[in-house]
Amino acid sequence: MKKNQKLIMSIVAIGTLSFLGIVIETALNIAFPKLMVKFKIPASTVQWLTTGYMLVSTVIIPFGAYLRKRFRAITLFRVAIISFLIGTVLAGVTSSFFLLLCGRIIQGIADGIGLPLMFSIILEQSPKKKVGFFMGLGSLVIAFAPAIGPVYGGIVLKYYSWQTLFILIIPIVLVIWLLGEFSITQKFNVFSISFDYRGGITLTGLLIITLLLIVSTASKSNYRIFLLLTAIICCILFIYFEKNNKNYIIDISLFKNRQFDIFLISFFLLQLMSLSMSYLMPNVLEIIFHLSTAKTGLLVLPAAVIDAIMSAVAGIIYDKLNHDFPILLGEGLICVSFLLANIISVAPINLIIIYSIFMFGLGLSYSNIMTRSLANLPIQSTNDGNVIYMTAQSYSGAMGTAIAASILTFTQNDYFNFINGTLAGLKINFKVLFFLSIIVLIFCTTIILRDKKMTNK
Incomplete structure (x- = not known):
C-alpha cells in the first residue's frame, strides 16, 4: 500500500x-x-x-x-x-x-x-x-x-x-x-x-525542417524547395543510420506494419486538428466578436470538460463493450462538426456548439486509437511504439498550431480589413480540417473492416 x-x-x-x-x-x-x-x-x-x-x-x-x-x-x-x-x-x-x-x-x-x-x-x-x-x-x-x-x-x-x-x-x-x-x-x-549521435542529429533536423516547411507553405517564403530537399536528405540519412543500429533511437521496423502506420497517421491528424481548434477558437472569439478574455475562457470551457469526461468514458467502452465502436463514432462526430462549421454562419454560439461536438468525438476516439494500435504489437515492441506515439502527439500539436496560425496570418495580410481577413482564414481552416477528418474516418474504417474480415475467415 x-x-x-x-x-x-x-x-x-x-x-x-x-x-x-x-x-x-x-x-x-x-x-x-x-x-x-x-x-x-x-x-x-x-x-x-x-x-x-x-x-x-x-x-x-x-x-x-x-x-x-x-x-x-x-x-x-x-x-x-x-x-x-x-x-x-x-x-x-x-x-x-x-x-x-x-x-x-x-x-x-x-x-x-x-x-x-x-x-x-x-x-x-x-x-x-x-x-x-x-x-x-x-x-x-x-x-x-x-x-x-x-x-x-x-x-x-x-x-x-x-x-x-x-x-x-x-x-x-x-x-x-x-x-x-x-x-x-x-x-x-x-x-x-x-548514444546514436548520427540518428539523433538527423531526426532533430527532420523534425525542425519539416515544421518550417509547413509554415513556409502557408506563407510567402522563397526557401520552400531548399527546405524540402533538406528534409528529404535528413529522412534518408536517418533511415540509413537506424536500419541496422542496435542502439537505435526509434525502431523503424514498426513502420512495416500497415495497421500501425494507418492508426498512427490517424492519431497524428486528430492531434493536429485538436491543437488547430484550440488555437482558432479563442482567437476568433476575441478578434471577430471582441469578447473579453474571461468570457472567451468560459465559453471554451465546456468543450474541454466534455473531452476530459469522454476520454474516461471511451476507455470504459473500449474495455467492456467494443474496441471499434468509440473510434468510429468519435470520428463520425468529428466529420459532422466540421461539416457544420462549413455550412452554418460564424457566430459565438455556433462556434461553441461545433467545438463541443468536435471535442466529444475526439474524446471518444483519440486515446482508443493509440490503445488499439499498441495492443496489436508484440510485447517487446510496445515501448518503442509508445515512444513513436508520444513523439507524434507532440509534433502534430506543434504542426497544427503552426498551420492554423499561418493560414490566419496569410488571409489577415491579404485583406484590407483585419476582421474580414480573420474570418476568411477561419473558413479556410475549417475546409482543411473537414478534409483531414474525412481522411481519418476513411483510414480507420478501412483498417477496422479489414481486421473483421480477417477474423471471420
Whole structure:
C-alpha cells in the first residue's frame, strides 16, 4: 500500500509538469490577440510560443528510452523541474517577446523529459493488475489541463498582465519539486550506453525542417524547395543510420506494419486538428466578436470538460463493450462538426456548439486509437511504439498550431480589413480540417473492416 502511495505521488509530481505546461499553453491562446497588439507581431509569429514549446518537447521525447537507461529517474526529474522553473521565471519577469519565447522553449525541455518519464515509471512500478488504473491516473492529470487553462488565462488576464500567468504557478512548481524528491524511486540500475549521435542529429533536423516547411507553405517564403530537399536528405540519412543500429533511437521496423502506420497517421491528424481548434477558437472569439478574455475562457470551457469526461468514458467502452465502436463514432462526430462549421454562419454560439461536438468525438476516439494500435504489437515492441506515439502527439500539436496560425496570418495580410481577413482564414481552416477528418474516418474504417474480415475467415 505504501509503495502504491509513493507511486501515486510520483505520478502526480511528474504529471503536474506536463499539466502546467498545457495550462500555460491554453491560457496563452487566450492572450495571443493581446500579445499580437503589444509586441506588434502577426499570428504566425505569436504562435511560436506554442509551436516552439511543443517542437522542443518533440525533439527530446524520442530520446526518452535512452535517458531512462542512462540516468536515474530522480536525476531526470530534477533536470525537468529546474528547466521548467527557469523558463517560468524568465517568462514571468520579461517584457520582451524574444525572452518570453526563450522561457517557453526552456519549459518545453521539461515536458520532453517528463512525459516519457511518467509513463515509463508507471509501466515499471505499477502492479500488473493496476496498470490500467495508474495509466488512467497519469492521463487524467494531463487531460484535465485544457479545461483549466482557458478559464485560468481568461480570469488572470482580465485583472493582471500576461506575466502573471507564469508568476502564479511558481509556488506550485516548488511544491511538486518537493513531492518528487520524496516519492520518486529507482527500480533498476542505470548503465552507460553509447548514444546514436548520427540518428539523433538527423531526426532533430527532420523534425525542425519539416515544421518550417509547413509554415513556409502557408506563407510567402522563397526557401520552400531548399527546405524540402533538406528534409528529404535528413529522412534518408536517418533511415540509413537506424536500419541496422542496435542502439537505435526509434525502431523503424514498426513502420512495416500497415495497421500501425494507418492508426498512427490517424492519431497524428486528430492531434493536429485538436491543437488547430484550440488555437482558432479563442482567437476568433476575441478578434471577430471582441469578447473579453474571461468570457472567451468560459465559453471554451465546456468543450474541454466534455473531452476530459469522454476520454474516461471511451476507455470504459473500449474495455467492456467494443474496441471499434468509440473510434468510429468519435470520428463520425468529428466529420459532422466540421461539416457544420462549413455550412452554418460564424457566430459565438455556433462556434461553441461545433467545438463541443468536435471535442466529444475526439474524446471518444483519440486515446482508443493509440490503445488499439499498441495492443496489436508484440510485447517487446510496445515501448518503442509508445515512444513513436508520444513523439507524434507532440509534433502534430506543434504542426497544427503552426498551420492554423499561418493560414490566419496569410488571409489577415491579404485583406484590407483585419476582421474580414480573420474570418476568411477561419473558413479556410475549417475546409482543411473537414478534409483531414474525412481522411481519418476513411483510414480507420478501412483498417477496422479489414481486421473483421480477417477474423471471420
